[in-house]
Amino acid sequence: MLEIPTGFGDKFRKAADLLDQHDKFRIITHYDADGISAAAVISRALMKAGKGFHSTFAESAPENIPEGLPLIFTDLGASAVKKLSEVNETVIMLDHHRVDEAMPECEDKVFINPHEFGIDGAREVSGGTLAFLLAVFYDETNWIKAIYGLAGAAADKQNVGGFTGVNKQILDEALERGVIKAREGAYMDGDGIRDALIRSCDPYFPGMSGDENRVDEALKRFKIDPATPVDEMSKDTGRKIMSLLTLSLLKKNIPAYMVESIKGYRYISDRLNMSVDELYKLMNSCARVSQPGLALSFCLGDKGALSGARELRAEYRTSMVKRLRELEKEGPELMKNIQFFYDNKKTRKGELAGLGMMYLFDQRRPAFGIFATDGKYDISARGTKGMVGRGLDLGALCRKVSAELGGSGGGHNIAAGATVDKGCIDDFLRRMDEEVGKILF
Numbered sequence: 001m002l003e004i005p006t007g008f009g010d011k012f013r014k015a016a017d018l019l020d021q022h023d024k025f026r027i028i029t030h031y032d033a034d035g036i037s038a039a040a041v042i043s044r045a046l047m048k049a050g051k052g053f054h055s056t057f058a059e060s061a062p063e064n065i066p067e068g069l070p071l072i073f074t075d076l077g078a079s080a081v082k083k084l085s086e087v088n089e090t091v092i093m094l095d096h097h098r099v100d101e102a103m104p105e106c107e108d109k110v111f112i113n114p115h116e117f118g119i120d121g122a123r124e125v126s127g128g129t130l131a132f133l134l135a136v137f138y139d140e141t142n143w144i145k146a147i148y149g150l151a152g153a154a155a156d157k158q159n160v161g162g163f164t165g166v167n168k169q170i171l172d173e174a175l176e177r178g179v180i181k182a183r184e185g186a187y188m189d190g191d192g193i194r195d196a197l198i199r200s201c202d203p204y205f206p207g208m209s210g211d212e213n214r215v216d217e218a219l220k221r222f223k224i225d226p227a228t229p230v231d232e233m234s235k236d237t238g239r240k241i242m243s244l245l246t247l248s249l250l251k252k253n254i255p256a257y258m259v260e261s262i263k264g265y266r267y268i269s270d271r272l273n274m275s276v277d278e279l280y281k282l283m284n285s286c287a288r289v290s291q292p293g294l295a296l297s298f299c300l301g302d303k304g305a306l307s308g309a310r311e312l313r314a315e316y317r318t319s320m321v322k323r324l325r326e327l328e329k330e331g332p333e334l335m336k337n338i339q340f341f342y343d344n345k346k347t348r349k350g351e352l353a354g355l356g357m358m359y360l361f362d363q364r365r366p367a368f369g370i371f372a373t374d375g376k377y378d379i380s381a382r383g384t385k386g387m388v389g390r391g392l393d394l395g396a397l398c399r400k401v402s403a404e405l406g407g408s409g410g411g412h413n414i415a416a417g418a419t420v421d422k423g424c425i426d427d428f429l430r431r432m433d434e435e436v437g438k439i440l441f
Protein backbone atom coordinates (compact mmCIF):
# COMPACT_ATOMS: atom_id res chain seq x y z
CA MET A 1 0.00 0.00 0.00
CA LEU A 2 1.09 3.52 -0.73
CA GLU A 3 2.02 5.50 2.35
CA ILE A 4 1.67 9.18 1.63
CA PRO A 5 0.88 12.12 3.97
CA THR A 6 -2.86 12.30 4.76
CA GLY A 7 -3.33 15.84 3.44
CA PHE A 8 -1.58 14.88 0.21
CA GLY A 9 -3.87 11.86 -0.21
CA ASP A 10 -6.92 14.03 0.53
CA LYS A 11 -6.02 16.29 -2.38
CA PHE A 12 -5.83 13.33 -4.76
CA ARG A 13 -9.22 12.12 -3.51
CA LYS A 14 -10.67 15.54 -4.21
CA ALA A 15 -9.08 15.58 -7.69
CA ALA A 16 -10.51 12.11 -8.37
CA ASP A 17 -13.99 13.42 -7.41
CA LEU A 18 -13.56 16.32 -9.82
CA LEU A 19 -12.70 13.81 -12.58
CA ASP A 20 -15.88 11.96 -11.72
CA GLN A 21 -18.05 15.08 -12.04
CA HIS A 22 -17.21 15.91 -15.67
CA ASP A 23 -17.18 14.12 -19.00
CA LYS A 24 -14.62 16.08 -20.94
CA PHE A 25 -11.36 17.81 -20.01
CA ARG A 26 -8.64 19.99 -21.38
CA ILE A 27 -5.17 18.74 -20.42
CA ILE A 28 -2.34 21.27 -20.54
CA THR A 29 1.01 19.63 -19.98
CA HIS A 30 4.70 20.44 -20.11
CA TYR A 31 6.24 19.67 -23.51
CA ASP A 32 9.10 17.55 -22.16
CA ALA A 33 9.18 13.78 -21.63
CA ASP A 34 7.87 14.02 -18.04
CA GLY A 35 4.97 16.17 -19.27
CA ILE A 36 4.24 13.68 -22.06
CA SER A 37 4.28 10.88 -19.49
CA ALA A 38 1.80 12.75 -17.27
CA ALA A 39 -0.54 13.45 -20.20
CA ALA A 40 -0.30 9.79 -21.25
CA VAL A 41 -1.34 8.55 -17.81
CA ILE A 42 -4.27 10.98 -17.48
CA SER A 43 -5.48 10.49 -21.07
CA ARG A 44 -5.42 6.72 -20.75
CA ALA A 45 -7.32 6.91 -17.47
CA LEU A 46 -9.95 9.21 -19.02
CA MET A 47 -10.25 7.02 -22.12
CA LYS A 48 -10.82 3.99 -19.95
CA ALA A 49 -13.58 5.83 -18.09
CA GLY A 50 -15.19 6.76 -21.41
CA LYS A 51 -14.44 10.46 -20.95
CA GLY A 52 -13.24 12.87 -23.59
CA PHE A 53 -10.11 14.99 -23.50
CA HIS A 54 -8.09 17.39 -25.48
CA SER A 55 -4.39 17.87 -24.81
CA THR A 56 -2.01 20.73 -25.41
CA PHE A 57 1.73 20.95 -24.78
CA ALA A 58 3.14 24.14 -23.33
CA GLU A 59 6.31 25.54 -21.83
CA SER A 60 4.41 26.93 -18.84
CA ALA A 61 0.83 27.81 -17.90
CA PRO A 62 -0.53 29.93 -20.80
CA GLU A 63 -0.96 33.73 -20.50
CA ASN A 64 -4.65 33.43 -21.28
CA ILE A 65 -6.20 30.44 -19.59
CA PRO A 66 -8.69 28.82 -21.99
CA GLU A 67 -12.22 28.40 -20.66
CA GLY A 68 -15.06 26.15 -21.75
CA LEU A 69 -13.75 22.87 -20.36
CA PRO A 70 -12.52 21.70 -16.95
CA LEU A 71 -8.74 22.05 -16.91
CA ILE A 72 -6.03 19.59 -15.90
CA PHE A 73 -2.51 20.99 -15.66
CA THR A 74 0.31 18.46 -15.44
CA ASP A 75 4.02 19.01 -14.82
CA LEU A 76 3.42 22.78 -14.86
CA GLY A 77 1.22 25.46 -13.31
CA ALA A 78 2.64 25.81 -9.79
CA SER A 79 4.15 29.20 -10.60
CA ALA A 80 0.76 30.44 -11.86
CA VAL A 81 -1.53 29.19 -9.07
CA LYS A 82 -2.84 32.66 -8.30
CA LYS A 83 -4.06 33.12 -11.84
CA LEU A 84 -5.35 29.54 -12.04
CA SER A 85 -7.31 29.99 -8.82
CA GLU A 86 -9.21 32.87 -10.44
CA VAL A 87 -10.41 31.16 -13.62
CA ASN A 88 -14.05 30.32 -14.09
CA GLU A 89 -13.45 26.59 -14.53
CA THR A 90 -12.80 23.46 -12.58
CA VAL A 91 -9.01 23.09 -12.22
CA ILE A 92 -6.82 20.13 -11.29
CA MET A 93 -3.15 21.05 -11.12
CA LEU A 94 -0.37 18.50 -10.57
CA ASP A 95 3.08 20.07 -10.52
CA HIS A 96 6.25 18.89 -8.80
CA HIS A 97 8.29 22.07 -9.36
CA ARG A 98 9.17 23.91 -6.17
CA VAL A 99 7.50 27.29 -5.60
CA ASP A 100 7.43 29.56 -2.58
CA GLU A 101 3.71 30.27 -2.81
CA ALA A 102 1.18 28.30 -0.79
CA MET A 103 -1.30 26.26 -2.83
CA PRO A 104 -4.74 27.95 -2.70
CA GLU A 105 -7.87 26.14 -1.51
CA CYS A 106 -10.91 26.54 -3.79
CA GLU A 107 -14.07 24.51 -3.94
CA ASP A 108 -13.94 23.38 -7.56
CA LYS A 109 -10.17 23.44 -7.86
CA VAL A 110 -7.30 21.44 -6.45
CA PHE A 111 -3.63 22.42 -6.56
CA ILE A 112 -1.26 19.58 -5.83
CA ASN A 113 2.39 20.29 -5.13
CA PRO A 114 4.43 17.67 -3.21
CA HIS A 115 6.71 20.29 -1.61
CA GLU A 116 3.76 21.40 0.52
CA PHE A 117 3.91 18.02 2.25
CA GLY A 118 7.67 17.81 2.69
CA ILE A 119 8.08 15.61 -0.38
CA ASP A 120 11.02 16.58 -2.58
CA GLY A 121 9.62 17.16 -6.06
CA ALA A 122 13.10 17.23 -7.55
CA ARG A 123 13.88 13.67 -6.47
CA GLU A 124 10.90 11.79 -5.09
CA VAL A 125 8.02 12.42 -7.46
CA SER A 126 7.63 13.82 -10.99
CA GLY A 127 4.82 15.12 -13.20
CA GLY A 128 4.36 11.57 -14.52
CA THR A 129 4.20 9.91 -11.12
CA LEU A 130 1.88 12.61 -9.70
CA ALA A 131 -0.48 12.00 -12.63
CA PHE A 132 -0.19 8.29 -11.98
CA LEU A 133 -1.22 8.78 -8.32
CA LEU A 134 -4.33 10.60 -9.50
CA ALA A 135 -5.07 7.77 -11.96
CA VAL A 136 -4.95 5.10 -9.24
CA PHE A 137 -6.89 7.20 -6.74
CA TYR A 138 -9.51 7.53 -9.45
CA ASP A 139 -9.56 3.86 -10.42
CA GLU A 140 -7.35 1.20 -8.89
CA THR A 141 -7.24 -0.82 -12.10
CA ASN A 142 -5.04 1.94 -13.51
CA TRP A 143 -2.07 0.29 -11.80
CA ILE A 144 -1.33 -1.41 -15.12
CA LYS A 145 -0.28 2.04 -16.40
CA ALA A 146 2.60 2.32 -13.92
CA ILE A 147 5.25 2.23 -16.65
CA TYR A 148 3.92 5.49 -18.14
CA GLY A 149 4.23 7.35 -14.85
CA LEU A 150 7.64 5.95 -13.97
CA ALA A 151 8.95 6.89 -17.43
CA GLY A 152 8.31 10.55 -16.51
CA ALA A 153 10.25 10.22 -13.26
CA ALA A 154 13.11 8.54 -15.15
CA ALA A 155 13.05 11.29 -17.80
CA ASP A 156 13.48 13.88 -15.03
CA LYS A 157 16.56 11.88 -13.90
CA GLN A 158 14.88 10.84 -10.65
CA ASN A 159 16.09 7.25 -11.09
CA VAL A 160 19.81 8.07 -10.91
CA GLY A 161 21.05 5.89 -8.06
CA GLY A 162 17.59 4.24 -7.91
CA PHE A 163 14.07 5.59 -7.40
CA THR A 164 13.29 7.03 -3.95
CA GLY A 165 10.28 8.38 -2.04
CA VAL A 166 6.88 8.29 -3.74
CA ASN A 167 8.48 7.02 -6.99
CA LYS A 168 9.96 4.07 -5.10
CA GLN A 169 6.63 3.30 -3.43
CA ILE A 170 4.91 3.26 -6.81
CA LEU A 171 7.64 1.06 -8.27
CA ASP A 172 7.51 -1.40 -5.35
CA GLU A 173 3.77 -1.76 -5.52
CA ALA A 174 3.84 -2.11 -9.32
CA LEU A 175 6.40 -4.91 -8.90
CA GLU A 176 4.29 -6.54 -6.23
CA ARG A 177 1.22 -6.34 -8.44
CA GLY A 178 3.24 -7.89 -11.26
CA VAL A 179 2.53 -5.06 -13.72
CA ILE A 180 6.27 -4.33 -13.91
CA LYS A 181 9.18 -6.76 -13.78
CA ALA A 182 12.73 -6.01 -12.72
CA ARG A 183 15.68 -7.34 -14.69
CA GLU A 184 19.31 -6.60 -14.01
CA GLY A 185 21.62 -5.51 -16.77
CA ALA A 186 23.19 -2.66 -18.72
CA TYR A 187 21.04 0.28 -19.80
CA MET A 188 21.09 -0.64 -23.45
CA ASP A 189 18.51 -1.62 -25.99
CA GLY A 190 18.43 -2.55 -29.64
CA ASP A 191 17.76 -5.29 -32.11
CA GLY A 192 20.07 -7.80 -30.43
CA ILE A 193 23.27 -7.21 -28.52
CA ARG A 194 25.33 -6.19 -31.60
CA ASP A 195 22.86 -3.50 -32.60
CA ALA A 196 22.54 -2.29 -28.99
CA LEU A 197 26.32 -1.93 -28.62
CA ILE A 198 26.77 -0.14 -31.94
CA ARG A 199 23.97 2.34 -31.26
CA SER A 200 24.66 3.02 -27.61
CA CYS A 201 25.13 6.75 -26.93
CA ASP A 202 23.72 6.99 -23.39
CA PRO A 203 25.76 5.30 -22.03
CA TYR A 204 28.47 5.87 -24.66
CA PHE A 205 31.24 3.28 -24.71
CA PRO A 206 34.54 4.74 -25.95
CA GLY A 207 36.18 2.57 -28.62
CA MET A 208 33.01 0.51 -28.98
CA SER A 209 29.86 2.59 -29.67
CA GLY A 210 29.45 3.17 -33.39
CA ASP A 211 32.40 0.97 -34.35
CA GLU A 212 31.02 -2.10 -36.15
CA ASN A 213 34.41 -3.75 -36.55
CA ARG A 214 35.32 -3.47 -32.90
CA VAL A 215 31.92 -4.75 -31.80
CA ASP A 216 32.04 -7.71 -34.20
CA GLU A 217 35.56 -8.56 -33.12
CA ALA A 218 34.64 -8.48 -29.42
CA LEU A 219 31.50 -10.59 -29.87
CA LYS A 220 33.49 -13.15 -31.86
CA ARG A 221 36.24 -13.27 -29.25
CA PHE A 222 33.68 -13.93 -26.49
CA LYS A 223 31.70 -16.34 -28.72
CA ILE A 224 28.49 -14.33 -28.31
CA ASP A 225 25.75 -14.58 -30.92
CA PRO A 226 25.29 -10.99 -32.21
CA ALA A 227 21.52 -11.48 -32.46
CA THR A 228 21.07 -12.39 -28.76
CA PRO A 229 18.30 -10.12 -27.37
CA VAL A 230 19.67 -7.82 -24.63
CA ASP A 231 17.03 -9.02 -22.17
CA GLU A 232 17.75 -12.67 -22.82
CA MET A 233 21.50 -12.79 -22.37
CA SER A 234 22.71 -15.57 -20.08
CA LYS A 235 24.40 -14.53 -16.82
CA ASP A 236 27.74 -15.53 -18.29
CA THR A 237 27.24 -13.53 -21.50
CA GLY A 238 26.01 -10.55 -19.48
CA ARG A 239 29.14 -10.68 -17.35
CA LYS A 240 31.43 -10.79 -20.39
CA ILE A 241 29.68 -7.83 -21.99
CA MET A 242 29.78 -5.85 -18.74
CA SER A 243 33.51 -6.39 -18.28
CA LEU A 244 34.09 -5.26 -21.85
CA LEU A 245 32.07 -2.08 -21.36
CA THR A 246 33.53 -1.34 -17.94
CA LEU A 247 37.02 -1.59 -19.40
CA SER A 248 36.17 0.84 -22.22
CA LEU A 249 35.18 3.46 -19.62
CA LEU A 250 38.03 2.78 -17.21
CA LYS A 251 40.50 3.42 -20.05
CA LYS A 252 39.11 6.96 -20.15
CA ASN A 253 39.49 7.36 -16.36
CA ILE A 254 35.74 7.62 -15.91
CA PRO A 255 35.05 7.52 -12.12
CA ALA A 256 33.74 4.31 -10.57
CA TYR A 257 30.27 5.67 -9.69
CA MET A 258 29.70 6.58 -13.34
CA VAL A 259 30.95 3.20 -14.56
CA GLU A 260 28.60 1.56 -12.05
CA SER A 261 25.65 3.61 -13.31
CA ILE A 262 25.68 1.99 -16.77
CA LYS A 263 23.97 -1.01 -15.24
CA GLY A 264 21.22 -1.61 -12.77
CA TYR A 265 17.63 -2.75 -12.68
CA ARG A 266 15.61 -2.24 -15.80
CA TYR A 267 11.88 -2.16 -15.21
CA ILE A 268 9.87 -3.85 -17.89
CA SER A 269 6.20 -3.93 -18.75
CA ASP A 270 5.42 -7.21 -20.53
CA ARG A 271 2.15 -5.72 -21.69
CA LEU A 272 3.96 -2.96 -23.54
CA ASN A 273 7.02 -5.10 -24.25
CA MET A 274 9.20 -2.17 -23.23
CA SER A 275 11.32 -0.98 -20.32
CA VAL A 276 10.87 2.29 -18.42
CA ASP A 277 14.30 3.24 -19.76
CA GLU A 278 13.36 2.70 -23.42
CA LEU A 279 9.95 4.36 -23.00
CA TYR A 280 11.32 7.60 -21.58
CA LYS A 281 14.08 7.69 -24.21
CA LEU A 282 11.45 7.38 -26.95
CA MET A 283 9.47 10.22 -25.35
CA ASN A 284 12.65 12.29 -25.16
CA SER A 285 13.40 11.70 -28.83
CA CYS A 286 9.99 13.09 -29.78
CA ALA A 287 10.19 16.05 -27.36
CA ARG A 288 13.65 16.95 -28.65
CA VAL A 289 12.36 17.51 -32.19
CA SER A 290 9.22 19.32 -30.97
CA GLN A 291 6.90 16.38 -31.63
CA PRO A 292 5.55 15.60 -28.16
CA GLY A 293 2.18 14.78 -29.77
CA LEU A 294 3.75 11.83 -31.57
CA ALA A 295 4.88 10.38 -28.23
CA LEU A 296 1.44 10.91 -26.69
CA SER A 297 -0.15 9.15 -29.68
CA PHE A 298 1.97 6.05 -29.29
CA CYS A 299 1.25 6.01 -25.57
CA LEU A 300 -2.44 5.95 -26.52
CA GLY A 301 -1.83 2.89 -28.67
CA ASP A 302 -1.13 4.30 -32.14
CA LYS A 303 1.25 1.74 -33.72
CA GLY A 304 2.22 4.08 -36.57
CA ALA A 305 3.23 6.73 -34.05
CA LEU A 306 5.34 4.16 -32.23
CA SER A 307 7.32 3.33 -35.36
CA GLY A 308 7.64 7.05 -36.06
CA ALA A 309 9.05 7.61 -32.56
CA ARG A 310 11.40 4.63 -32.97
CA GLU A 311 12.69 6.16 -36.22
CA LEU A 312 13.27 9.52 -34.52
CA ARG A 313 15.18 7.81 -31.76
CA ALA A 314 17.26 5.77 -34.22
CA GLU A 315 18.17 8.94 -36.15
CA TYR A 316 19.02 10.70 -32.92
CA ARG A 317 21.21 7.86 -31.70
CA THR A 318 23.01 7.60 -35.02
CA SER A 319 23.74 11.31 -35.05
CA MET A 320 24.90 11.36 -31.40
CA VAL A 321 27.12 8.30 -31.75
CA LYS A 322 28.67 9.69 -34.94
CA ARG A 323 29.40 13.06 -33.33
CA LEU A 324 30.68 11.50 -30.09
CA ARG A 325 33.04 9.32 -32.13
CA GLU A 326 34.36 12.41 -33.89
CA LEU A 327 34.88 14.06 -30.53
CA GLU A 328 36.54 10.87 -29.29
CA LYS A 329 39.02 11.00 -32.21
CA GLU A 330 39.67 14.74 -32.39
CA GLY A 331 38.91 15.57 -28.77
CA PRO A 332 37.41 18.87 -27.60
CA GLU A 333 39.88 21.77 -27.59
CA LEU A 334 41.72 21.92 -24.30
CA MET A 335 42.43 25.11 -22.40
CA LYS A 336 44.23 25.10 -19.06
CA ASN A 337 41.11 24.48 -16.96
CA ILE A 338 38.24 23.94 -19.38
CA GLN A 339 37.53 22.13 -22.65
CA PHE A 340 35.22 23.19 -25.47
CA PHE A 341 33.90 22.20 -28.90
CA TYR A 342 31.61 23.69 -31.53
CA ASP A 343 28.53 21.92 -32.81
CA ASN A 344 26.12 22.79 -35.61
CA LYS A 345 22.94 21.72 -33.80
CA LYS A 346 21.49 23.90 -31.07
CA THR A 347 19.89 21.24 -28.90
CA ARG A 348 22.65 18.69 -29.45
CA LYS A 349 25.55 20.67 -28.00
CA GLY A 350 24.37 20.44 -24.39
CA GLU A 351 23.68 16.74 -24.61
CA LEU A 352 27.06 16.13 -26.25
CA ALA A 353 28.77 18.10 -23.50
CA GLY A 354 26.82 16.14 -20.86
CA LEU A 355 27.43 12.70 -22.37
CA GLY A 356 31.05 13.67 -23.01
CA MET A 357 31.54 14.56 -19.35
CA MET A 358 29.91 11.31 -18.28
CA TYR A 359 31.61 8.82 -20.56
CA LEU A 360 34.38 10.26 -22.63
CA PHE A 361 36.07 13.59 -21.94
CA ASP A 362 38.93 14.56 -19.67
CA GLN A 363 37.45 14.43 -16.17
CA ARG A 364 39.44 17.38 -14.78
CA ARG A 365 37.91 20.10 -16.96
CA PRO A 366 34.25 21.12 -17.39
CA ALA A 367 33.05 20.95 -21.01
CA PHE A 368 31.50 23.77 -23.07
CA GLY A 369 29.49 23.02 -26.22
CA ILE A 370 29.12 26.04 -28.50
CA PHE A 371 26.54 26.69 -31.21
CA ALA A 372 26.57 29.69 -33.56
CA THR A 373 23.24 31.41 -34.11
CA ASP A 374 22.72 34.72 -35.94
CA GLY A 375 25.23 37.10 -34.45
CA LYS A 376 25.47 35.17 -31.20
CA TYR A 377 26.95 32.11 -29.61
CA ASP A 378 24.84 29.80 -27.53
CA ILE A 379 26.90 27.90 -24.95
CA SER A 380 26.09 24.83 -22.85
CA ALA A 381 28.32 24.01 -19.89
CA ARG A 382 28.53 20.63 -18.17
CA GLY A 383 30.55 19.50 -15.17
CA THR A 384 30.75 16.42 -12.97
CA LYS A 385 29.53 15.66 -9.45
CA GLY A 386 33.17 15.66 -8.36
CA MET A 387 33.66 19.24 -9.62
CA VAL A 388 30.48 20.41 -7.92
CA GLY A 389 31.72 18.77 -4.71
CA ARG A 390 34.84 20.92 -4.97
CA GLY A 391 32.75 24.09 -5.21
CA LEU A 392 32.17 24.54 -8.94
CA ASP A 393 28.88 26.26 -9.78
CA LEU A 394 28.58 26.50 -13.57
CA GLY A 395 25.22 28.31 -13.30
CA ALA A 396 26.75 31.11 -11.23
CA LEU A 397 29.84 31.30 -13.46
CA CYS A 398 27.79 31.39 -16.67
CA ARG A 399 25.71 34.22 -15.23
CA LYS A 400 28.76 36.19 -14.03
CA VAL A 401 31.00 35.79 -17.08
CA SER A 402 28.24 36.35 -19.66
CA ALA A 403 27.06 39.48 -17.76
CA GLU A 404 30.60 40.93 -17.91
CA LEU A 405 30.38 40.60 -21.70
CA GLY A 406 26.85 41.95 -22.05
CA GLY A 407 25.28 38.50 -22.53
CA SER A 408 23.10 36.37 -20.30
CA GLY A 409 23.38 33.02 -18.61
CA GLY A 410 22.56 30.81 -15.64
CA GLY A 411 21.38 27.35 -14.69
CA HIS A 412 22.33 24.58 -12.27
CA ASN A 413 25.73 23.98 -10.68
CA ILE A 414 26.40 20.91 -12.84
CA ALA A 415 24.63 21.99 -16.06
CA ALA A 416 24.27 25.58 -17.23
CA GLY A 417 24.20 27.80 -20.28
CA ALA A 418 25.00 31.25 -21.61
CA THR A 419 24.55 33.41 -24.70
CA VAL A 420 27.09 36.03 -25.80
CA ASP A 421 27.67 38.16 -28.89
CA LYS A 422 29.81 36.54 -31.55
CA GLY A 423 32.80 38.78 -31.01
CA CYS A 424 32.89 37.83 -27.32
CA ILE A 425 33.40 34.09 -27.49
CA ASP A 426 37.19 34.15 -27.03
CA ASP A 427 36.83 36.47 -24.04
CA PHE A 428 34.09 34.25 -22.62
CA LEU A 429 36.28 31.15 -22.81
CA ARG A 430 39.34 32.95 -21.47
CA ARG A 431 37.41 34.41 -18.50
CA MET A 432 35.68 31.08 -17.84
CA ASP A 433 39.06 29.33 -17.90
CA GLU A 434 40.34 31.78 -15.25
CA GLU A 435 37.26 31.49 -13.05
CA VAL A 436 37.17 27.69 -13.18
CA GLY A 437 40.89 27.61 -12.43
CA LYS A 438 40.34 29.67 -9.25
CA ILE A 439 37.91 27.06 -7.97
CA LEU A 440 39.21 23.73 -9.21
CA PHE A 441 42.97 24.21 -9.35
Ligand SMILES: [Mn+2]
Nearest residue numbers: 034075127156
Ligand atom coordinates in the same frame (compact mmCIF):
# COMPACT_ATOMS: atom_id res chain seq x y z
MN1 LIG B 1 8.80 17.22 -14.66
